Amino acid sequence: MGILDAAFDSIGGVLADQWKDIVTAAPFDEHTIVSPGIRKNAQNGRGGNFGAEDILSNGSIIFVPENTAAFVFSQAGIEQVITTPGGFEYRDGEASVFDERDRREKGLGKILLGQAADRIGFSGMSQDEKRVAFVNLREIRGLKFGTRGPLAYNDLFYGTDLEIYSYGSFTVAVCDAERFVRNFVPANVTSYTLDDPRARGQLLSEFLNSYIAAVNSLSVDYRVSQLPSQTNEIAASIAAEDENAGTWPERFGLKLVAVAIENIEFSEQSRELVRQFSEKKMGVRAYEDVSQRAANVAAQQMIAQGVRDNGLGDGGGMLFGMNLAQSLSPMDASAASRPTATPAPSERAATPSLDDQIEALKKLKDLLDAGILSQEEFDAKKREVLGL
Incomplete structure (x- = not known):
């Protein structure tokens, strides 16, 4: 009975799998990076293609959306990669009685009986297995990051190391779809999203290491308050790095596209240092303003006295003193270089x-x-x- 059951199963499976398939991508969300291919079974109440999900017949159509790459997997791995948008006719599947080329080359009897005979030895199953998956080539946006601990930033304006916390997001994109599937996506997986903590965890850890190094390299030229405006330079610095996120294109076929810094916060100790610095700077500036006014008056008096000592009288001395003082620097009583x-x-x-x-x-x-x-x-x- 087992052989007869296998024979009936084989014939039934062969007949069910003769239908040609229409395959397209399942919907992508914002962070989906691999989406499975789905087969169209019915349309407006018509159709009834309920063959095996892992069988593709010759003449089946694979619709490839814009900015995606379609992968056809066999038991051994990647069989084909399709990157051109549009409808692609698949020719490396099982022969179908509905395909004109197959009928012409093999005939109806050989197609049906040959496939049924092959399946009996596998208890009615086909030894052929094909699956389709689609890789998202668009930017994967809004991947949030935050420094887990304080980041030391040597701010030359304040002349000290400041502890900061940084928050933001970054964007990645697949730059080599085949390398990405081979090296990053787990084997035998046709659905993958960066919302999965296991998928995102390694990327986030490597990104943070590169981000900290890139931010510290800017401390020579930029104050900490200027960092949010230097996101392009930070992204370029990370991409040029020989470690961590800088190696993603060669390792994973994935590249960092952009970095957005949403907020930078001081630690409590650093916030107090900045406050004290600002207070002292304001006090020094007020002192300098008073000193400059006092020096200006003293310079006028000294010049006026000098003119009087040369015999020009009190009135002439005051006149020359005031005019001369306006053309001299009050700090050293020398001619000031200001535009006239x-x-x-x-x-x-x-x-x-x-x-x-x-x-x-x-x-x-x-x-x-x-x-x-x-x-x-x-x-x-x-x-x-x-x-x-």
């Missing part, structure tokens, strides 16, 4: 420098003291020199 409006050529020629004015007035004072000039002549010449 460029005078017209006639003004440059008519207006002597301050040193020339002082020297001319000294000579006029000597002439007045020698009795060569009268007081009225001296006053007139002084106004001329001063441009009054």
Whole structure:
């Protein structure tokens, strides 16, 4: 009875599996990276293809969506990889009486009887096994990360190591579908998602190691508050690394696409250090403002006294002192290099420098003291020199 049962099972299985299949991908969610192929059994109440799920007949159609790669697996592993979107006619399956080429080459009797005879020896089962799976080639977004402990960041602005916690997300994409299936996806798996902690755990650990190294490499050039704007540089630094996430393309056929830093928090100790630093800096700035104003007044007084000592009188000393002080640096009483409006050529020629004015007035004072000039002549010449 066993042989007869196997014979009937073989014939029934052969007839059921003659139907050609229409295979497409099961729905992908945001983190699905491998989705199984599903067979269309009915349409609008028509059809009834209920053959074995692991049998593909010649002439079956595999629909490959955009940004996916279709894999056909046999018992030994990957048989075919299809990366071109559209409908693909499969030709390496079991012969079908509904396929014109098979009928022409083998005939109906050989197809049916040959397959039935092959199956009897396996108790009605087919030795042929084919499965279809689809790999998502789009970016897998929103993979959250967070530093498990404080990250030491040597901020040169504060001149110390600050402890920070960093949170964000990163994006990956399959760059080599065949390598990804062979090296990352477990064997005999046609459905895989990065929501599975076992799938995501290794990626997350390696990413964090690379992320910490990349962030620390930026401390020479960037303050900790500037890190969120340097995500592209962080991603590039991780991709160029020789370890951890930098090796994903060669190891897994997977690449890091982008990193987004959502938040950076100080530890309590580092927050207190930053607060103390800010308070001290504000105090120093206020002191510098007061010192600058005091130095400016002192410079004006010193210059005015110097002019008076050269015999120009109290009024002239104050006038020269105020004008000269405005053109000097209050810290060292030297000429300050600040931009001024460029005078017209006639003004440059008519207006002597301050040193020339002082020297001319000294000579006029000597002439007045020698009795060569009268007081009225001296006053007139002084106004001329001063441009009054």
